Amino acid sequence: MARTDARPALARGPSGCRYWRFVRISHAGIVALGAIAAIGWPVSGRAQGPRATGEVAQQGPTATVDSTSIGRTNRGRLEGGVLLPPSASLRWRNEVATTRWGTRELVALVEDAAEHVSRTLPGAQLVVGDLSRQGGGRFRPHRSHRNGRDVDIAFYMLDAQGRPAYAPRFVRFRGDGSERGGTRRFDDARNWELVARLLTSPAAHVQWIFVSRPLEERLLAEGRRRGSSSELLARAAAVLDQPSRGGRHDDHFHVRIYCAADDRPRCIDEPPFHPWVAAGPTPPASRSAVARSRPARRPRRDRAT
Numbered sequence: 001m002a003r004t005d006a007r008p009a010l011a012r013g014p015s016g017c018r019y020w021r022f023v024r025i026s027h028a029g030i031v032a033l034g035a036i037a038a039i040g041w042p043v044s045g046r047a048q049g050p051r052a053t054g055e056v057a058q059q060g061p062t063a064t065v066d067s068t069s070i071g072r073t074n075r076g077r078l079e080g081g082v083l084l085p086p087s088a089s090l091r092w093r094n095e096v097a098t099t100r101w102g103t104r105e106l107v108a109l110v111e112d113a114a115e116h117v118s119r120t121l122p123g124a125q126l127v128v129g130d131l132s133r134q135g136g137g138r139f140r141p142h143r144s145h146r147n148g149r150d151v152d153i154a155f156y157m158l159d160a161q162g163r164p165a166y167a168p169r170f171v172r173f174r175g176d177g178s179e180r181g182g183t184r185r186f187d188d189a190r191n192w193e194l195v196a197r198l199l200t201s202p203a204a205h206v207q208w209i210f211v212s213r214p215l216e217e218r219l220l221a222e223g224r225r226r227g228s229s230s231e232l233l234a235r236a237a238a239v240l241d242q243p244s245r246g247g248r249h250d251d252h253f254h255v256r257i258y259c260a261a262d263d264r265p266r267c268i269d270e271p272p273f274h275p276w277v278a279a280g281p282t283p284p285a286s287r288s289a290v291a292r293s294r295p296a297r298r299p300r301r302d303r304a305t
Contacts, residue, residue, distance in 0.1 A: 067080040199232065
């Protein structure tokens with residue numbers, strides 16, 4: 001049973017008078033509220049980007065934080081998860097801090113890609129959805145996102161006047177770049193710059209960028225139009241993919257990275273292993289290594305408790 005603590009909360013009585021009462025908050029809830037407070041994100045109200053003063057919340061240098069991705073993306077957990085903070089070039093899709101945790105490498109990759117696009121084509125922020133929970137594990141509606149190596153990223157998009165646009169949800173696009181049921185447009189230039197940087201950043205090796213097939217073709221056409229190298233276009237063609245399960249991904253990118261070298265063999269990669277990834281495939285994990293990666297089973301409890 002999850003540990004809970006009593007905390008005072010301000011409530012309002014029938015007459016409108018305010019009074020203090022005690023509520024029970026789970027330990028996980030306290031951790032999440034602490035993470036929100038640490039980065040200055042509002043606990044209530046509409047989702048926001050960086051604070052109005054221009055101050056950028058910082059967790060500390062990402063490179064100094066240790067993390068370990070354990071198991072597979074669809075059956076694993078995360079030790080030492082790193083929080084991805086909002087910044088001048090990056091915002092969260094909503095206020096939920098509990099699913100903004102990843103490995104050190106994934107967080108560094110997303111930050112690097114967001115900053116690259118902001119420098120190259122200024123004026124827009126990257127909008128990021130779910131990564132993993134702080135300790136990993138399953139959470140709905142995802143099959144993966146369990147060990148800090150997956151991240152959902154909204155498409156850069158433009159409004160009818162050609163200005164960067166944002167939405168509190170992922171927005172679906174057709175292959176011609178038009179929004180399904182709306183007037184916004186797929187931002188070809190920024191989305192290609194994002195893909196190109198994800199594939200060339202030194203922060204991590206990307207295995208997959210899941211996206212719908214019509215948008216994949218649109219992105220590759222933009223890369224050719226912008227004069228990208230044949231090597232980069234070949235990498236993009238191999239990594240961009242519409243998955244056979246899990247939705248069309250016509251409303252966001254789902255990015256997955258390979259295990260970091262120092263996370264192996266507890267971290268387990270699945271094929272394919274792209275030839276340009278110098279680290280190569282993950283060595284097969286021994287039964288004992290996999291067993292050590294799994295948390296101890298808790299005794300079964302009656303559902304009523």
